[in-house]
Amino acid sequence: MSRAGRAFGQRARRNEDYDLLTGRAQFIDDITLPDTLHVAFVRSDLAHARINSIDTTEARKMPGVVAVYTAADLGDYWAPGPLLVPPPPVKRLEFFERTQVPLAKDKVVYAGEPYAAVVATSRYLAEDAAALVYLDADPLDAVIDLEAALAAGSPRVHEDLASNVAAKVTQFKGDYGSIEQSADLRITQRFVYDRGTAAAIENRGILAHFDPKAQKLLVWDTTQAPIPIRGGLARMLGLAVSQVHVIAPNIGGGFGPKIMMFYPEEVVVPWISKQLGRPVKWIEDRHENFYATTQERGQIHDAELAISKDGRIVGVKDVFLHDNGAHNPYGLTVPINSQCTLIGPYDIPHYHSEFTAVFTNRVTVTPYRGAGRQHGVFVMERLLDIAAKKLKIDPVEIRRRNYIPPEDFPKAQEVIYQDFAELVYDSGNYLPALEKALVHIDYERFRKEQQPQALAEGRHLGIGVVSYIEGTGIGPYEGARVCIEPGGKISIATGIGTQGQGHYTAFAQVVAEILGADIKDIHVVTGDTREFHWGSGTFASRGAVVAGNACHAAALKVREKAATLAATLLESSPDQLEFCDGVVRVAGSADKKISLGDLAAQANPLRGAVKPGTEPGLEATAYFGPDRGATASGVHAIVLEVDVETMMVAIKRYVVVHDCGRVINPLIVEGQIQGGVAQGIGNAFYEQLHVDENGQLLNASLMDFLLPTACDVPTVISDHVETPSPLTPLGVKGAGEAGTIPVGALYAQALEDALRPIAPDLTICEIPLSPNRLFELVYGDEKTSPGRENA
Amino acid sequence: MHDETKVQITVSVNGETYTRLIEPRLLLSDFLRHELKLTGTNVGCEHGVCGACTVLLDGESVRSCIIFAVQVDGQSIETVEGLAKNDTLHPLQELFHQEHALQCGFCTPGFLMTLVPFLRDNPTADEAAIRQALSGNLCRCTGYANIVAAVKKAVESGVGR
Amino acid sequence: MKPAPFKYFRPESLDEALALLAKHGDEAKVLAGGQSLIPAMNFRLAQPAILIDINRLSALSFIEEKRGQMHIGALTRHSMVERHPLVAQKAPLLAETMPNIAHVQIRNRGTFGGSIAHADPAAELPAAMTVRGARICLRSTRGERWVDAPQFFVGLLTTAMEPDELLTEVAFDELPKKTGWCFVEVARRHGDYALLGVAATVRLGMMGKVKDARICFVSAGETPALATNAQDALNGQAPSAELAKAAAQIAAAQDIDPPSDIHASARFRRHLATKLTERALNTAFARARGETR
Structure with a gap:
C-alpha cells in the first residue's frame, strides 16, 4: 500500500460532523422514552463513616416519588463490582482486591459515595425528595495522605484488610544494586503529582428500559465499552446476553473515566427499570461528576x-x-x-x-x-x-x-x-x-x-x-464487519465506543482505500451491541490501531469476495481487477466494469442457489488482536x-x-x-x-x-x-x-x-x-x- | 408537579411560537430540551461556566442553564437547530466542518451560538478578540486551535457582514 | 443540580415591585440578571421561597448624564454599560473595568445593580464604584434614600439594604479633568474572579501634584474598602514611579486584609496588591498628565 493512498493518509473532513453541527446528534440525555422515570442518587457528605441507618420515610412521601432504594432493597443483587483487570503476571507482587459496591451498605468510604436512589417522575422532584433522605452515620477519621495511610495505627479504608496497602509491585531490569555505588553521580529527588479530573463536557448518564412483556433490557450508556457492559448486566440481572442490548450513543468526551465499569449507577439504574418495568434515566450533573466519576494522578x-x-x-x-x-x-x-x-x-x-x-x-x-x-x-x-x-x-x-x-x-x-x-x-x-x-x-x-x-x-x-x-x-482484540450494500453504500460495524475521535471517518478511510469507495458512501456504526457484539472498548489509544486493523482485515475479505464474483461476471480473473471510484473494473478495458452496488445485488440473488463453499452478500467480519x-x-x-x-x-x-x-x-x-x-x-x-x-x-x-x-x-x-x-x-x-x-x-x-x-x-x-x-x-x-x- | 404553581408562557424559538404551562423553577435549558425537544442545546455544568447551553435571547448570547424559562415569556430564542436552513449548513457550521473545529461535538452548539452574534458585532475581529470571545465556552477535546482557525476564516470570508 | 421550588412574581411596574417587597421582603429574593443567584439555586445553596423578577421594569435600564453625574439604572445589562459611548467618554475607569466581568454571555444577562447588590468582594463593580464615590439609590414603599458606597457595602455579601428595599440606580461623578484612571486585575483565566484587582483614579492639582488619589481593591477583604493610608501618602506629592511604589507598599501592608483560599494565599494576594497598585498608579499618573489614554 502506498504511503498516502486515495483515502488512507488524506486530510479527509469528517463524516460525523453534520449531525453534531446541527444539533441532530443524539447524546444520552437527548434520548427520551415515554413514561420515563428519573433518578437522583443520594451521596455521602462524609468521606469515611460507619452507617447506622438510612431513613427514607419522608422522601417516599414527596410528590412524584415512585420509589426510594437503599442497599437493603437490592437483596442478593448487591455485590461488589468485577475486577476488570487482574494483576499482571509479575513475580514480586501482592494485590488486595476491593471493588466498588452499588450502594453503600455498612460504611461509606469516600465523599460522594451513593447510599440511596430516589426515583421520581422528574429529576426536579427526585432532587427535592433526595434532600429528605437522612443518613445516620458515625464519622471515622479519613485516610487521605498517602504516607500517613501506611503508618502504623492509621485508620483503614477497608477494615477487613491488615492495612491500606492495595498492592505492592517490584519490577526491574538489569541489577541497579550492582552499579549504585560506582556511578559518577547519583541524583535523588522526591516528585509529587496531584489529582485532577477528566471533566468531559458531557457528564455521564444511563437510560435503561426493561420491557416486561418482551423480557428485554435496552440500555443507553455513556460508556467507552458497551459490549462488556452488556455481558456484565446480563450476568448480574440473570438474563441471557441476547436479552440485553446496549448502545453507547454519541458521547461528549470520554478521556478514560467512561471506560470504568461498573459504576454504581450502571448497576442500579437497569435494576430499577427491571423492578418497575419502566424506562429509568439518570444523568450525572456537574456537581456529582466531581464525586461520582473516577479520577487520577496522585x-x-x-x-x-x-x-x-x-x-x-x-x-x-x-x-x-x-x-x-x-x-x-x-x-x-x-x-x-x-x-x-x-x-x-x-x-x-x-x-x-x-x-x-x-x-x-x-x-x-x-x-x-x-x-x-x-x-x-x-x-x-x-x-x-x-x-x-x-x-x-x-x-x-x-x-x-x-x-x-x-x-x-x-x-x-x-x-x-x-x-x-x-x-x-x-x-x-x-x-x-x-x-x-x-x-x-x-x-x-x-x-x-x-x-x-x-x-x-x-x-x-x-x-x-x-x-x-x-x-x-x-489487545486483546477488536472486530469489524464490512458490508457492501446493494445501493452502493458500505457499512462498517465495530464494537468500540466513540467519543469524538473521528472513527466514522478514519475507519471509512481504511476501508475506502481497499474497496476504492468514496468515504462519504461509508457508514460507520460503533458502540451498538446489536450491530456488533464482540470486542472490548475504546481505551489506551487503541481504537485506530486495533479496530482500524480489524476494519482493514474485514475490507480485504470483502474485496476478495467481490473480486471473485466480479471476475466471473466480467469474464476476467481476480488479479486483473481494479477497485476505484465505486466500481470494479478490468484493468486496461474501460467498459468492462460493474459498480460495487450492482455487484452486491448480484451477490445476493433473488433466484438461483448460492453455490456450496460461498456465502451470500459482500460482507465479511474479521478480528485483529496484536x-x-x-x-x-x-x-x-x-x-x-x-x-x-x-x-x-x-x-x-x-x-x-x-x-x-x-x-x-x-x-x-x-x-x-x-x-x-x-x-x-x-x-x-x-x-x-x-x-x-x-x-x-x-x-x-x-x-x-x-x-x-x-x-x-x-x-x-x-x-x-x-x-x-x-x-x-x-x-x-x-x-x-x-x-x-x-x-x-x-x-x-x-x-x-x-x-x-x-x-x-x-x-x-x-x-x-x-x-x-x-x-x-x-x-x-x-x-x-x-x-x-x-x- | 403541582398544577396550581404552573405558569403559562409563550416563546418564539427559531421563529416558531410555543405556548407551554411550566413550573417557574424550570431552567430554560431544560425547557428547550425536554419540553420543546430541541436537544441540540447541550448542558454541561448547570452553573453558567461551560457555555455548552448558550442560546440567543432576543439576539444576544446567554447561558440557558442560568435563566428560568418563565423569564423569557414573550421573548425570542434562537438555538443551534435554527442555524442550518433546508439542510444547508450555516457558513460558520461549514467552516467548523472544514477546519475540523469539533471532535465529540458536545460543546459545539454553544460555541456556534456564541459566535453568531460575536461575528455580527465584530466582523473584523483579530485572533486575540476571537480567543477572548471564546473564553466563555469550554471545550475538552479540540484544544480550541481549529475553532479559532474556523472563526478567522469566517472573518476573512465576511460571515459576520 | 435543579433548583428547589419557589413562588414567582413578575411585577410590571416599580410600584408593584416595591409593594411585593414590602409584603414578602423577608423571604423573597430579587431576581435581576440572576447570574450569581441562579447558579447558587442550582446547587441548592440558595433556596429562596419567593423570587421577585424585576426584568420587566424596563424603566430601570438606562445610562444617563445629568449635571456632571453619571446615572446607571439597576437593570442595565453589563454589555450595555460596556458598549455605551457615554461610559467610554465620561467614565473611562468603568469602561476599562467592564470587559473583566466574566464572559460575554454573562454580561449580556447580568445587571449593573445586581452586581452591586450582590456585594461580592471578588467582583469588579463594587470596587470600581467605591473608588468613584458612587451613591446608591434604594427605594421602598417607605420612600427613597441614597447611600454612599462605603456605607452600602457592610460585609461579605452583605449590604445596607433593608429587606423591603430595591436598588434602583447608581450615580457617580463623571471623571474630572486632569484625572487618570486604571483598572487592573490578575485572574487565573480570562473572566474568572480576580485573585486580586485594583481600581484607581488620580486627580492632579495645579502644580501637577496629586490632589485626589483613590484606590480600591478587588478580592482583598470582606468589602471593597478604600486604601486610605496609601491615598494619604499620595495626596500632595508629585507623581513618580517611586511614589507609586511607596504608595503600593503602604496599600498592601496597611489597607487590606486579603483572604487565603485554594487559588491564592493572603501573602500572595498582598504581593499582587503591591505590584498591581504600582502598575495602576503609574498608568493613572500617565493618563492624568494626558500622556496616554
Missing part, C-alpha cells in the same frame, strides 16, 4: 538516577506510592503504566522500580488520558534536567546522548506492561523527532538571542524540550514567559513532533495532539482537586476547578515522524494520549529556565503548578522566608 515518587560524568544513564531507581482511591476495579493499570513509561526513549541498562498502591478515602482512581504515564515521564525527564544542570550539559544534549538508537529495535525492556506482555518497543527513531522539534522551536536562536534580549528588557522567557514514549494499541502494544513516541517543546511579579504564565510557542507510525488522517491526529496538549496544560497549571484532611473536596465546580480556555491554549505547531509499527498490517500506532503525557515535565523545565534569573536554585518537583505555587516556590512559604518577595 503519586509520590522517590527516585534516584545514576549517571556518568559525560551524561550517560547508568541506572534508575524509583520507589513510589500510588493513590488508589477507595477501590481498585482497574487493578494495577495506572501504576504499571507509570512504572513502564518511566523508561522512556532512553537506554537504561539498570532499572529498579517498586510501588505501593494505597487505599484512601477518595474517589476511586482509574485511567484518565495518559493513565499513569505522565508520572513516569515527569520523573525521568526531571531527573535528566537535574543531571544536565549538575553536569553542565545542555538539557537537549543529555537527551540526545541517551536515546535508544534506531538499530536497537525491537527493544525488550524486561518489565511487564499493562497488557500482561513484556514491554518491548516495536519500533522507534527518536533523534529525528528531536531535531525537528528544535528547528520548529528555534532552539539555538532562542538560547543565543531571544532569551538574553528579553531578559535585558526585564522579560523572563523560558524554553523546554522533553521526550516521551507511549505504549498504545494494546501480540503486544505498539510504542509511539514524540517530543514536545515550549517557549513561555513568566511575569515574575504576578507569576502569570503565557505560552509563546508550542511544538509537538509526534511519531504514531503511519497516519490514517493527519487532520484527526493533529486534532488529538492539540486537544491532548490542552488537557496537559490544564493538568500542569490549572486543574487540581483540593481536598482537606477530612476528604472534603473544596472545589467541586467549574468555577474553581479550572479548565483551560481558548485564551490559555496556544495553537500547537504539529509535525510528524513516521516509524511504522511492524506489529500491525496498517503500521499505525495510537495517538490519543500523546498530547497530554509530557506537558507537566515540559512546564517544569521551561518554568525553571524562565525563573532562573530570580531563582537560580529552583527545582520544580511537583505538578500541578499555579501562580500561587510558583510564588511559594520562588519566595518560600510563610514559615521559611516571610517577606523575601519585597526584598
Whole structure:
C-alpha cells in the first residue's frame, strides 16, 4: 500500500460532523422514552463513616416519588463490582482486591459515595425528595495522605484488610544494586503529582428500559465499552446476553473515566427499570461528576538516577506510592503504566522500580488520558534536567546522548506492561523527532538571542524540550464487519465506543482505500451491541490501531469476495481487477466494469442457489488482536514567559513532533495532539482537586476547578515522524494520549529556565503548578522566608 | 408537579411560537430540551461556566442553564437547530466542518451560538478578540486551535457582514 | 443540580415591585440578571421561597448624564454599560473595568445593580464604584434614600439594604479633568474572579501634584474598602514611579486584609496588591498628565 493512498493518509473532513453541527446528534440525555422515570442518587457528605441507618420515610412521601432504594432493597443483587483487570503476571507482587459496591451498605468510604436512589417522575422532584433522605452515620477519621495511610495505627479504608496497602509491585531490569555505588553521580529527588479530573463536557448518564412483556433490557450508556457492559448486566440481572442490548450513543468526551465499569449507577439504574418495568434515566450533573466519576494522578515518587560524568544513564531507581482511591476495579493499570513509561526513549541498562498502591478515602482512581504515564515521564525527564544542570550539559544534549538508537529495535525492556506482555518497543527513531522539534522551536536562536534580549528588557522567557514514549494499541482484540450494500453504500460495524475521535471517518478511510469507495458512501456504526457484539472498548489509544486493523482485515475479505464474483461476471480473473471510484473494473478495458452496488445485488440473488463453499452478500467480519502494544513516541517543546511579579504564565510557542507510525488522517491526529496538549496544560497549571484532611473536596465546580480556555491554549505547531509499527498490517500506532503525557515535565523545565534569573536554585518537583505555587516556590512559604518577595 | 404553581408562557424559538404551562423553577435549558425537544442545546455544568447551553435571547448570547424559562415569556430564542436552513449548513457550521473545529461535538452548539452574534458585532475581529470571545465556552477535546482557525476564516470570508 | 421550588412574581411596574417587597421582603429574593443567584439555586445553596423578577421594569435600564453625574439604572445589562459611548467618554475607569466581568454571555444577562447588590468582594463593580464615590439609590414603599458606597457595602455579601428595599440606580461623578484612571486585575483565566484587582483614579492639582488619589481593591477583604493610608501618602506629592511604589507598599501592608483560599494565599494576594497598585498608579499618573489614554 502506498504511503498516502486515495483515502488512507488524506486530510479527509469528517463524516460525523453534520449531525453534531446541527444539533441532530443524539447524546444520552437527548434520548427520551415515554413514561420515563428519573433518578437522583443520594451521596455521602462524609468521606469515611460507619452507617447506622438510612431513613427514607419522608422522601417516599414527596410528590412524584415512585420509589426510594437503599442497599437493603437490592437483596442478593448487591455485590461488589468485577475486577476488570487482574494483576499482571509479575513475580514480586501482592494485590488486595476491593471493588466498588452499588450502594453503600455498612460504611461509606469516600465523599460522594451513593447510599440511596430516589426515583421520581422528574429529576426536579427526585432532587427535592433526595434532600429528605437522612443518613445516620458515625464519622471515622479519613485516610487521605498517602504516607500517613501506611503508618502504623492509621485508620483503614477497608477494615477487613491488615492495612491500606492495595498492592505492592517490584519490577526491574538489569541489577541497579550492582552499579549504585560506582556511578559518577547519583541524583535523588522526591516528585509529587496531584489529582485532577477528566471533566468531559458531557457528564455521564444511563437510560435503561426493561420491557416486561418482551423480557428485554435496552440500555443507553455513556460508556467507552458497551459490549462488556452488556455481558456484565446480563450476568448480574440473570438474563441471557441476547436479552440485553446496549448502545453507547454519541458521547461528549470520554478521556478514560467512561471506560470504568461498573459504576454504581450502571448497576442500579437497569435494576430499577427491571423492578418497575419502566424506562429509568439518570444523568450525572456537574456537581456529582466531581464525586461520582473516577479520577487520577496522585503519586509520590522517590527516585534516584545514576549517571556518568559525560551524561550517560547508568541506572534508575524509583520507589513510589500510588493513590488508589477507595477501590481498585482497574487493578494495577495506572501504576504499571507509570512504572513502564518511566523508561522512556532512553537506554537504561539498570532499572529498579517498586510501588505501593494505597487505599484512601477518595474517589476511586482509574485511567484518565495518559493513565499513569505522565508520572513516569515527569520523573525521568526531571531527573535528566537535574543531571544536565549538575553536569553542565545542555538539557537537549543529555537527551540526545541517551536515546535508544534506531538499530536497537525491537527493544525488550524486561518489565511487564499493562497488557500482561513484556514491554518491548516495536519500533522507534527518536533523534529525528528531536531535531525537528528544535528547528520548529528555534532552539539555538532562542538560547543565543531571544532569551538574553528579553531578559535585558526585564522579560523572563523560558524554553523546554522533553521526550516521551507511549505504549498504545494494546489487545486483546477488536472486530469489524464490512458490508457492501446493494445501493452502493458500505457499512462498517465495530464494537468500540466513540467519543469524538473521528472513527466514522478514519475507519471509512481504511476501508475506502481497499474497496476504492468514496468515504462519504461509508457508514460507520460503533458502540451498538446489536450491530456488533464482540470486542472490548475504546481505551489506551487503541481504537485506530486495533479496530482500524480489524476494519482493514474485514475490507480485504470483502474485496476478495467481490473480486471473485466480479471476475466471473466480467469474464476476467481476480488479479486483473481494479477497485476505484465505486466500481470494479478490468484493468486496461474501460467498459468492462460493474459498480460495487450492482455487484452486491448480484451477490445476493433473488433466484438461483448460492453455490456450496460461498456465502451470500459482500460482507465479511474479521478480528485483529496484536501480540503486544505498539510504542509511539514524540517530543514536545515550549517557549513561555513568566511575569515574575504576578507569576502569570503565557505560552509563546508550542511544538509537538509526534511519531504514531503511519497516519490514517493527519487532520484527526493533529486534532488529538492539540486537544491532548490542552488537557496537559490544564493538568500542569490549572486543574487540581483540593481536598482537606477530612476528604472534603473544596472545589467541586467549574468555577474553581479550572479548565483551560481558548485564551490559555496556544495553537500547537504539529509535525510528524513516521516509524511504522511492524506489529500491525496498517503500521499505525495510537495517538490519543500523546498530547497530554509530557506537558507537566515540559512546564517544569521551561518554568525553571524562565525563573532562573530570580531563582537560580529552583527545582520544580511537583505538578500541578499555579501562580500561587510558583510564588511559594520562588519566595518560600510563610514559615521559611516571610517577606523575601519585597526584598 | 403541582398544577396550581404552573405558569403559562409563550416563546418564539427559531421563529416558531410555543405556548407551554411550566413550573417557574424550570431552567430554560431544560425547557428547550425536554419540553420543546430541541436537544441540540447541550448542558454541561448547570452553573453558567461551560457555555455548552448558550442560546440567543432576543439576539444576544446567554447561558440557558442560568435563566428560568418563565423569564423569557414573550421573548425570542434562537438555538443551534435554527442555524442550518433546508439542510444547508450555516457558513460558520461549514467552516467548523472544514477546519475540523469539533471532535465529540458536545460543546459545539454553544460555541456556534456564541459566535453568531460575536461575528455580527465584530466582523473584523483579530485572533486575540476571537480567543477572548471564546473564553466563555469550554471545550475538552479540540484544544480550541481549529475553532479559532474556523472563526478567522469566517472573518476573512465576511460571515459576520 | 435543579433548583428547589419557589413562588414567582413578575411585577410590571416599580410600584408593584416595591409593594411585593414590602409584603414578602423577608423571604423573597430579587431576581435581576440572576447570574450569581441562579447558579447558587442550582446547587441548592440558595433556596429562596419567593423570587421577585424585576426584568420587566424596563424603566430601570438606562445610562444617563445629568449635571456632571453619571446615572446607571439597576437593570442595565453589563454589555450595555460596556458598549455605551457615554461610559467610554465620561467614565473611562468603568469602561476599562467592564470587559473583566466574566464572559460575554454573562454580561449580556447580568445587571449593573445586581452586581452591586450582590456585594461580592471578588467582583469588579463594587470596587470600581467605591473608588468613584458612587451613591446608591434604594427605594421602598417607605420612600427613597441614597447611600454612599462605603456605607452600602457592610460585609461579605452583605449590604445596607433593608429587606423591603430595591436598588434602583447608581450615580457617580463623571471623571474630572486632569484625572487618570486604571483598572487592573490578575485572574487565573480570562473572566474568572480576580485573585486580586485594583481600581484607581488620580486627580492632579495645579502644580501637577496629586490632589485626589483613590484606590480600591478587588478580592482583598470582606468589602471593597478604600486604601486610605496609601491615598494619604499620595495626596500632595508629585507623581513618580517611586511614589507609586511607596504608595503600593503602604496599600498592601496597611489597607487590606486579603483572604487565603485554594487559588491564592493572603501573602500572595498582598504581593499582587503591591505590584498591581504600582502598575495602576503609574498608568493613572500617565493618563492624568494626558500622556496616554
